[in-house]
Amino acid sequence: MPDDLFLMPFLTGLGLAIMLPLLGCYLRLRDEWLAALAYSHVAAAGALLALVAGLPPAVGGAAAAGLAGAGKRVFAARLTGGASYAVLLLGGWSIAVLLAANQPMAERLGHALFDGQLYFAGAGELTLVALATPLALLILWRLSRHLLLAHVYPDFFRVRGLAAWPIQGGFDVLAALVLALATMSLGVMGAFALVFIPPWLAFRRAGSWQRGLAWALAIGLAAFVFAFAMALWLDQPFGPVLALLLIIYGLLVA
Amino acid sequence: MSALLTAKALVAGWQQPATPPLDLVVQPGEIVGLTGPNGVGKSTLLAAFAGRARVFDGQLEKQPNLRIALQTQDVPPVAGLPLCGRELLALTGASAAGLPPWLAERLDLRLDRLSGGQRHYLALWAILQAPADLVLLDEPTNNLDAAGVRHLTEHLHDRARDGCGVLVVSHDAAFVAAACDRVVVLESADA
Numbered sequence: 001m002p003d004d005l006f007l008m009p010f011l012t013g014l015g016l017a018i019m020l021p022l023l024g025c026y027l028r029l030r031d032e033w034l035a036a037l038a039y040s041h042v043a044a045a046g047a048l049l050a051l052v053a054g055l056p057p058a059v060g061g062a063a064a065a066g067l068a069g070a071g072k073r074v075f076a077a078r079l080t081g082g083a084s085y086a087v088l089l090l091g092g093w094s095i096a097v098l099l100a101a102n103q104p105m106a107e108r109l110g111h112a113l114f115d116g117q118l119y120f121a122g123a124g125e126l127t128l129v130a131l132a133t134p135l136a137l138l139i140l141w142r143l144s145r146h147l148l149l150a151h152v153y154p155d156f157f158r159v160r161g162l163a164a165w166p167i168q169g170g171f172d173v174l175a176a177l178v179l180a181l182a183t184m185s186l187g188v189m190g191a192f193a194l195v196f197i198p199p200w201l202a203f204r205r206a207g208s209w210q211r212g213l214a215w216a217l218a219i220g221l222a223a224f225v226f227a228f229a230m231a232l233w234l235d236q237p238f239g240p241v242l243a244l245l246l247i248i249y250g251l252l253v254a
Numbered sequence: 255m256s257a258l259l260t261a262k263a264l265v266a267g268w269q270q271p272a273t274p275p276l277d278l279v280v281q282p283g284e285i286v287g288l289t290g291p292n293g294v295g296k297s298t299l300l301a302a303f304a305g306r307a308r309v310f311d312g313q314l315e316k317q318p319n320l321r322i323a324l325q326t327q328d329v330p331p332v333a334g335l336p337l338c339g340r341e342l343l344a345l346t347g348a349s350a351a352g353l354p355p356w357l358a359e360r361l362d363l364r365l366d367r368l369s370g371g372q373r374h375y376l377a378l379w380a381i382l383q384a385p386a387d388l389v390l391l392d393e394p395t396n397n398l399d400a401a402g403v404r405h406l407t408e409h410l411h412d413r414a415r416d417g418c419g420v421l422v423v424s425h426d427a428a429f430v431a432a433a434c435d436r437v438v439v440l441e442s443a444d445a
Contacts, residue, residue, distance in 0.1 A: 029335065148337070149345045152330045156346060156381060159304045159324045203336050207364055212336035 006232065009185075012121040013224055013238075015129035016182045019136050020191060021198035021220030023178055025213055026140065026171065028199040029151055035072065035172075036179055036195040038085040040188040041092030042068045043180035044113040048099040048106045057109060058128065061180045064092075069176025073169060116187020116239015118228070125185050136178055143171055148209065190239030194220050197246040201253050223249065256317060257281050258388045258419040259303060263312035266295065266302035271310040273298055278438055280388065285410055285420040287430040290440030296423040297327065299440075300390050303421070323386035327393050330377045332365040339365060339376050348383035352412070354405045371397050375406075382409065388419045395426045407433045 027033050043061040050060020068088055075084035100110025112120060146167045150157040182191035198219040199212075206212035227242035234241070263275040273295030280286050288296055301307035302314065304324045323346070330342075339361040343350055350361060357376055365373050374397040382389060395403050403426070410420055410433050424430050430437055 145345060148341075152332065152337070152342065152345060153381070155304065155306065155324050155326050155328070156384070158306065159322045203334060206336035207362070208338040209336055209341050 006119065008123060008126045009119045009121040010228055012126045012129045012185050013118050013228060014221075015126075015133040016186055016191070017194060017220045017224035018217065019133055019178055020182055020194035021202075021216040022137070022140060022213055023175055024195035024199040025202065025216050026144070026147055027175060027195060028203060029147065030171075032085075032175075033196050033199075034082055034085040034089070035175065037188075037192050038088035038092065039065045039068055039176045039179035040183045040191050041089045041096065043092075043176075043183040044110075044188055045092040045095035045099070046180070047113060047184065048096050048103075048110055051106055051109055052099060052103050058124070058181075058184055061184055062177055065176040065180035065183075066173055069173040070169070072172045072176075073164065112187070113183060114188055115237040116190035116242070118185055118187075118190070118238040119232075121185045128181060129185070132178065132181055136174060139170070139174055143167055143174075147171060186242070187237075187239035190242050193239075193243035193246045194224070197250050198223070201250055204254070219246075219249070257315075258317050258320060259421070260315045261299075261303075261312065262314075264299070264302070264309060264314055265311035266298050266307045266309055268298070268307055273302075274440060274442060275312060276438070276440060280419045280421050282387070282417045282419050283414050284436075285414050285422065285434045287434035287437040288421060288423045288440060289425070289427075289430060289437060291442060294440045294442045296440055297392050300324070300326075300392050300421070300423055303390055317387065320388055321386045322388050322390060323381045323384040324390045325378055325381040325392060325394060327396065329374075330365075332373070334366065335364075337365055338362050339368070342376060343380050343383070346380045346384035348380045352383075352409060353379060354401070356401075371399055371402060374398065375402050378406070382406075382413065386418060388421070389413065391420065391422045391424075393424055393426075394422065395424060395429050403429055 024033065024036065027036055043065040046064020047057035047061035051057045072084065079087060096110060096113070099106045146162055150168060179191055186194065198216040201219055202212045202215035206215045223242060223246050227238065227245050230245070231238045231241040257279045259280045261276050261278040263277060265271045265275050266273050276299060288299070290296055298307050302309055304322055340350070342365060350358060357372060360368060360372060365376065368376065378394055394406060398406065407429065414420055422430065422434060
């Protein structure tokens with residue numbers, strides 16, 4: 001990086017570009033990719049609520065998304081067929097937009113959360129991402145086999161006494177917190193693009209689960225680096241540039 | 255030697271009783287067939303043995319710390335999933351040793367690129383070969399050709415020789431006769 005001003009946003013995005021595609025593979029495995037969009041919107045609403053209440057937005061975003069993740073199984077049991085994600089998504093979006101429209105202090109943050117202005121990321125965001133990335137990867141690695149087993153052989157999973165918590169419930173909370181963290185820096189749609197498109201492409205081509213993870217990671221990292229340079233060069237918000245690049249690549253491959 | 259599983263006048267179901275009373279004992283190293291007409295509740299009983307369906311009446315005793323492996327008629331949802339055969343076996347801790355050659359050479363292929371029969375047998379093998387004291391199988395010969403049924407029969411005997419108990423629900427009379435040490439016929443209550 002020629003300028004330290006852009007080093008922190010670049011490293012923050014790099015950590016997220018490692019976490020999100022891998023997380024997305026497990027969300028796609030569980031047919032829960034819409035949950036990612038729901039968690040991002042809830043995190044945005046939580047961050048704006050926290051700002052209005054005089055609290056750090058990151059804490060509000062993480063708390064709201066974490067609650068949504070922890071309560072996901074309860075919602076999903078009552079609102080089947082993905083309706084719980086749609087309700088969370090619409091609820092989060094409504095609250096976030098209304099706060100941004102009526103609270104002057106929330107307006108700027110609201111735009112940043114929905115536009116995806118990675119270049120505003122500073123030492124606070126970088127520290128959080130640097131701490132979260134190895135922890136999230138370790139948890140995913142520990143949960144991986146059981147998440148796959150629960151999907152492929154749900155009866156075998158249950159008969160062996162493997163519990164929904166911490167395996168499935170723990171994954172829900174992890175996904176919500178990582179999405180909240182990503183939303184603060186990449187924006188709602190930038191985070192969703194990295195969680196959805198690399199796994200979608202990787203699942204079509206990869207010959208095994210391990211190679212699928214590797215493909216998703218490689219696609220996510222390449223798209224992030226390219227989008228970072230493009231957005232900087234063209235002086236455009238990062239989130240839409242990243243999403244557009246991934247969409248174009250996805251359509252070409254598909 | 256203590257029984258792996260003992261059912262006495264057992265009646266099972268989901269929301270309400272759905273099976274006639276059953277008396278059954280499965281010993282280690284024994285292959286027991288459970289047959290009967292459609293709808294009599296064979297799969298529900300397997301689900302009750304696995305702790306999924308409710309026991310409404312009678313007694314069900316299982317050996318303490320019994321490791322059960324359960325194969326149901328549900329097809330593993332692997333369409334569109336980049337999961338290869340070797341990874342599938344690793345999920346349940348199953349060994350590839352003893353697989354028929356027509357499957358062993360395809361272990362590194364994605365499951366959704368195998369034929370229906372190959373995928374079914376591999377999915378079945380992952381349960382059969384999982385570390386377990388008691389294996390519960392629900393219609394294991396569905397989608398299998400004659401070579402597959404023959405291999406399965408031989409392998410069940412190998413598994414039993416190692417001390418594993420096997421309980422098989424099947425409509426395939428020839429398979430049940432060849433594979434099972436004894437057969438329990440479940441009759442509907444109104445028969």
